[in-house]
Amino acid sequence: MSLVDTRTPDPKKFIKGATGDWEMVIGLEIHAQVTSESKLFSGSSTQFGNAPNSNVSFVDAAMPGMLPTINQECVRQAVRTGLGLKAKINNRSIFDRKNYFYPDLPQGYQISQFKDPIVGEGIVYLDMGKDGEVEIGIERLHLEQDAGKSIHDQHPNMSFIDLNRSGVALMEIVSKPDIRSSEEARTYIAKIRTILRYLGTCDGNMEQGSLRADINVSVRSPGGEFGTRCEIKNVNSMRFAVAAIEYEARRQIDILEDGGKIDQETRLFDSKSGKTRSMRSKEEAHDYRYFPDPDLLPLEFDDEFVAALAKDLPELPDEKHDRFVSEYSITSYDASVLISSRSNADFFENVAKGRDGKLAANWVINEFFGRLAKEELDVSNSPISAKQLGGIIDLISSGDISGKIAKDLFEIVWGEGGDPADIVEKRSMKQVSDTGAIEKMIDEIISTNPEQVEKVKLKPQLIGWFVGQVMKASQGKANPQAVNKILKEKLGL
Amino acid sequence: MSDLIKLSLADIQKGLKAKKFSASEVTSAYLNEIDASNPKLNAYVSIENEQALSMAKASDEKLAKGTGGALEGVPLGIKDLFATKGSHTQAGSHILDGFKPEYESFITNNLWQDGAVMLGKLNMDEFAMGSSNETSYYGAVINPHRASGSNKDLVPGGSSGGSAAAVSAFLCAGATATDTGGSIRQPAAFTGTVGIKPTYGRCSRWGVVAFASSLDQAGPITRTVEDSALMLSSMAGFDKLDSTSVDLAVPDFAAAIERGVKGLRIGVPKEYRMDGMPDEIEKLWQQGLAWLKDEGAIIKDISLPHTKYALPAYYIVAPAEASSNLARYDGVKYGLRVNGDSIDEMYENTRAKGFGAEVQRRVLIGTYVLSAGYYDAYYVKAQKVRTLIKRDFETVFNDGIDAILTPATPSAAFGVNDQEMKADPVKMYLNDIFTVTVNMAGLPAIAVPAGKDKAGLPLGLQLIGKPFDEETLFAAGRVIERSAGLDFTPKKWW
Numbered sequence: 001m002s003l004v005d006t007r008t009p010d011p012k013k014f015i016k017g018a019t020g021d022w023e024m025v026i027g028l029e030i031h032a033q034v035t036s037e038s039k040l041f042s043g044s045s046t047q048f049g050n051a052p053n054s055n056v057s058f059v060d061a062a063m064p065g066m067l068p069t070i071n072q073e074c075v076r077q078a079v080r081t082g083l084g085l086k087a088k089i090n091n092r093s094i095f096d097r098k099n100y101f102y103p104d105l106p107q108g109y110q111i112s113q114f115k116d117p118i119v120g121e122g123i124v125y126l127d128m129g130k131d132g133e134v135e136i137g138i139e140r141l142h143l144e145q146d147a148g149k150s151i152h153d154q155h156p157n158m159s160f161i162d163l164n165r166s167g168v169a170l171m172e173i174v175s176k177p178d179i180r181s182s183e184e185a186r187t188y189i190a191k192i193r194t195i196l197r198y199l200g201t202c203d204g205n206m207e208q209g210s211l212r213a214d215i216n217v218s219v220r221s222p223g224g225e226f227g228t229r230c231e232i233k234n235v236n237s238m239r240f241a242v243a244a245i246e247y248e249a250r251r252q253i254d255i256l257e258d259g260g261k262i263d264q265e266t267r268l269f270d271s272k273s274g275k276t277r278s279m280r281s282k283e284e285a286h287d288y289r290y291f292p293d294p295d296l297l298p299l300e301f302d303d304e305f306v307a308a309l310a311k312d313l314p315e316l317p318d319e320k321h322d323r324f325v326s327e328y329s330i331t332s333y334d335a336s337v338l339i340s341s342r343s344n345a346d347f348f349e350n351v352a353k354g355r356d357g358k359l360a361a362n363w364v365i366n367e368f369f370g371r372l373a374k375e376e377l378d379v380s381n382s383p384i385s386a387k388q389l390g391g392i393i394d395l396i397s398s399g400d401i402s403g404k405i406a407k408d409l410f411e412i413v414w415g416e417g418g419d420p421a422d423i424v425e426k427r428s429m430k431q432v433s434d435t436g437a438i439e440k441m442i443d444e445i446i447s448t449n450p451e452q453v454e455k456v457k458l459k460p461q462l463i464g465w466f467v468g469q470v471m472k473a474s475q476g477k478a479n480p481q482a483v484n485k486i487l488k489e490k491l492g493l
Numbered sequence: 494m495s496d497l498i499k500l501s502l503a504d505i506q507k508g509l510k511a512k513k514f515s516a517s518e519v520t521s522a523y524l525n526e527i528d529a530s531n532p533k534l535n536a537y538v539s540i541e542n543e544q545a546l547s548m549a550k551a552s553d554e555k556l557a558k559g560t561g562g563a564l565e566g567v568p569l570g571i572k573d574l575f576a577t578k579g580s581h582t583q584a585g586s587h588i589l590d591g592f593k594p595e596y597e598s599f600i601t602n603n604l605w606q607d608g609a610v611m612l613g614k615l616n617m618d619e620f621a622m623g624s625s626n627e628t629s630y631y632g633a634v635i636n637p638h639r640a641s642g643s644n645k646d647l648v649p650g651g652s653s654g655g656s657a658a659a660v661s662a663f664l665c666a667g668a669t670a671t672d673t674g675g676s677i678r679q680p681a682a683f684t685g686t687v688g689i690k691p692t693y694g695r696c697s698r699w700g701v702v703a704f705a706s707s708l709d710q711a712g713p714i715t716r717t718v719e720d721s722a723l724m725l726s727s728m729a730g731f732d733k734l735d736s737t738s739v740d741l742a743v744p745d746f747a748a749a750i751e752r753g754v755k756g757l758r759i760g761v762p763k764e765y766r767m768d769g770m771p772d773e774i775e776k777l778w779q780q781g782l783a784w785l786k787d788e789g790a791i792i793k794d795i796s797l798p799h800t801k802y803a804l805p806a807y808y809i810v811a812p813a814e815a816s817s818n819l820a821r822y823d824g825v826k827y828g829l830r831v832n833g834d835s836i837d838e839m840y841e842n843t844r845a846k847g848f849g850a851e852v853q854r855r856v857l858i859g860t861y862v863l864s865a866g867y868y869d870a871y872y873v874k875a876q877k878v879r880t881l882i883k884r885d886f887e888t889v890f891n892d893g894i895d896a897i898l899t900p901a902t903p904s905a906a907f908g909v910n911d912q913e914m915k916a917d918p919v920k921m922y923l924n925d926i927f928t929v930t931v932n933m934a935g936l937p938a939i940a941v942p943a944g945k946d947k948a949g950l951p952l953g954l955q956l957i958g959k960p961f962d963e964e965t966l967f968a969a970g971r972v973i974e975r976s977a978g979l980d981f982t983p984k985k986w987w
């Protein structure tokens with residue numbers, strides 16, 4: 001591929017060096033495990049966590065005479081993902097063999113796609129907050145087999161092999177070298193993960209290895225020629241990605257500023273030391289001897305196949321974001337928070353439907369998400385439902401309870417459950433808007449506090465003291481607006 | 494009893510149906526003959542006495558009830574390349590030592606479903622790489638045919654040398670074989686038997702140990718054209734587990750054998766007339782054309798201009814695929830393991846010990862032609878040649894040619910341990926000169942015994958057909974067989 005610079009250098013992202021400013025250039029290869037019942041070329045289960053070597057067919061173990069047969073569901077998932085990345089879908093693609101020897105690669109080759117991938121160029125938009133929107137190009141997406149797992153710590157001089165993962169379908173999503181900071185890289189991974197999760201094509205679980213990234217990093221003087229890159233393999237958390245990029249960029253800058261040059265090589269990130277170290281040099285790189293797999297015909301489908309998948313595609317994060325902004329009149333920032341996952345977005349919509357969008361967004365983001373995070377829960381195991389939260393908001397909107405009481409009510413519903421309206425009724429939490437009752441309380445406070453009445457006439461901001469007294473007398477249930485209004489009249493302010 | 498083994502597969506079928514003899518009797522007769530002959534001929538690498546007799550018994554029960562499949566009770570030999578559940582499956586190689594699969598190949602499963610009986614596994618060139626059956630880890634197979642007045646051992650051809658020798662010497666009623674560059678047709682020609690390589694995709698490759706996936710195709714070796722048709726009808730068929738298998742109904746091939754050749758246009762490719770080709774081969778070819786003409790065929794001179802590039806291109810494509818297909822034999826999962834101090838050393842030790850010289854040569858060639866910097870010059874170019882070869886055939890078939898007649902081999906069987914061929918592997922590779930083009934184009938072709946050389950050794954003719962038109966090959970092959978009217982029974986010396 002020819003490298004094209006699509007970005008304007010942004011001084012905010014420059015790294016200060018001894019000899020001047022430097023700019024990072026980053027490209028990512030994300031390996032995403034395809035959500036499917038069975039493997040890419042065999043009927044074996046893809047279930048995680050089963051006993052070693054229990055999800056292994058004759059094909060996965062590369063028994064003599066066994067042949068791969070393509071799993072159509074994996075093809076559909078790859079096409080769905082391509083559509084989600086707004087990418088070109090290639091109606092004809094080819095599976096190639098990538099040849100190398102490794103004990104957890106039973107065939108002695110990985111079936112991958114080399115020259116003709118199933119998905120071509122696409123675009124991903126990153127919301128970088130106040131820095132605005134950034135467009136990252138997708139170079140390609142291809143399907144390939146995962147390898148098995150080598151276990152080295154079970155025997156002093158032998159390794160054990162678990163082939164459960166051998167042959168599981170992966171999508172390799174290759175970005176263009178459009179990323180210019182570790183924060184953009186983090187946001188890019190998060191965005192890809194969100195898109196995959198929306199589509200249901202990868203669970204995005206980085207801890208289990210369902211999503212991992214190879215990160216290509218180089219540095220250059222801002223806007224200059226692309227530098228020599230190093231590839232950091234198999235980074236399996238966003239935090240590590242940021243740390244690896246920061247370390248690697250600094251390492252390269254130090255070498256260049258000392259008059260050295262960067263060797264193109266593959267490196268590993270050690271999360272304990274926070275450093276990257278050399279894995280193999282360009283000279284040691286494998287010659288994979290790619291050639292079309294003669295066991296598989298070219299993968300072909302027609303436009304109708306793609307159209308049918310496009311029709312059933314769920315609403316994607318970008319579209320949902322824009323709809324939330326226009327439909328619920330919420331800020332772009334709030335919309336970004338709400339769409340971070342499909343279930344979060346759905347929860348919000350269930351709360352916001354037919355209610356004040358801004359109020360709903362405020363409650364969902366601040367009270368609800370905040371509380372979930374604190375308790376390490378998520379929407380799926382939340383003790384409070386969208387209906388209950390909606391009920392609380394209804395009580396605020398109708399003036400039955402104040403925002404402050406609403407927070408108490410939220411606590412009660414969170415801890416004990418129940419219908420918010422019933423709770424408010426039974427526990428007499430309704431705010432008092434009856435002006436007669438409020439007037440009576442105010443009259444009493446004015447008559448028992450003559451000195452304060454004198455003071456407030458000179459210093460009107462002292463009205464807060466009276467409000468506090470009324471709220472105290474009403475156990476917080478007096479409607480604050482009504483209290484204010486009547487107080488002002490009675491005190492002649 | 495010894496007469497039973499000389500019956501054709503078709504006559505065994507008839508005799509069994511008419512209850513003239515039982516499946517157990519035919520099976521025992523073959524097992525006895527194998528027992529007596531195999532030490533000399535080395536056609537079988539594994540003899541499955543018990544399994545054969547129990548399968549025969551089951552067949553007899555079915556035959557008694559008047560049920561049973563198309564090949565019920567017919568004893569067959571199976572090339573060691575086919576996975577047979579629980580029995581010897583080593584592709585003639587040391588590296589698969591002790592390997593007994595837990596699965597049955599699609600083709601052998603078809604045969605057992607149709608009631609056939611497995612006598613044992615047949616010797617072959619290691620991983621089907623060879624033209625003389627001398628590369629087998631289990632030693633050379635000896636051709637049952639000898640030149641008259643000579644006691645020199647001859648090769649049966651390869652790689653399906655065990656299949657051809659066993660059929661020729663009456664050690665089975667028919668045998669499965671495979672053909673990547675001529676491995677069915679050349680041994681058939683060397684042993685006076687009939688061998689058909691069907692169209693690529695006609696028979697499933699599932700469970701057949703791979704040599705070169707885009708060229709490998711299984712087929713039968715039998716004593717008659719009719720037997721060939723009967724066996725292929727059972728072996729062929731669509732298999733969803735082989736992506737290159739073609740979803741086409743399998744015709745009743747046996748129904749086609751007496752169709753004759755009247756009005757068929759038979760092509761004679763001028764490029765197959767090679768310098769230094771023995772007169773006997775040329776004469777046989779002309780004789781074959783005359784027979785077909787006598788029966789009403791129209792003989793046409795044709796040109797297949799890219800023929801001369803077929804062999805070199807084949808020796809790029811086939812080793813390239815083989816180098817990758819054989820990567821799985823690494824000592825990690827099954828078969829031979831020769832330990833070492835590191836994983837790389839274990840790989841090296843295992844593969845050095847487990848693979849014979851010819852397999853190593855082809856793995857090296859294949860690795861070389863796929864390497865960075867050479868891929869375009871070799872592999873890509875060879876694929877282009879392949880396309881041109883295919884186009885050559887398409888052109889003549891589009892021009893109305895129904896089948897093409899050529900010699901099957903450039904010579905009769907040669908001696909075991911031939912020093913000239915040993916010194917120059919390319920000489921050995923030239924055995925495939927008339928057969929490889931067919932694999933490169935994926936076409937069906939049949940080798941039919943048609944004559945004998947001065948020394949009385951069998952010679953074969955090859956008929957090449959249109960894709961999925963094996964029926965025409967059986968019809969024309971039957972005409973040659975009938976016109977030749979020769980007995981290819983080897984004179985027993987063993």
